[in-house]
Amino acid sequence: MDNIILAEDNLNDINVVKNLLDEKFKIKNLGPLNFFLGLEVTRTSKGIHVCQRKYALDILANSGMLATIPSSTPMTKI
Numbered sequence: 001m002d003n004i005i006l007a008e009d010n011l012n013d014i015n016v017v018k019n020l021l022d023e024k025f026k027i028k029n030l031g032p033l034n035f036f037l038g039l040e041v042t043r044t045s046k047g048i049h050v051c052q053r054k055y056a057l058d059i060l061a062n063s064g065m066l067a068t069i070p071s072s073t074p075m076t077k078i
Contacts, residue, residue: 038052038055038058039051040052
């Protein structure tokens with residue numbers, strides 16, 4: 001399985017590319033982007049926000065460290 005994200009201000013341009021790809025590869029449109037390869041994607045009026053919070057929480061859960069208490073790491077001030 002291959003994944004691709006199309007991003008463009010002009011919806012017509014996106015549709016042209018999707019149609020060309022569909023003719024060649026028979027693609028499936030999964031709708032608006034929410035998660036992609038461990039990235040959580042949120043759209044707002046100010047733009048697109050991408051974070052890996054879910055990915056980080058999954059790693060902590062899989063390693064049994066989800067319930068641990070955070071600790072400060074001492075660093076020297078510059």
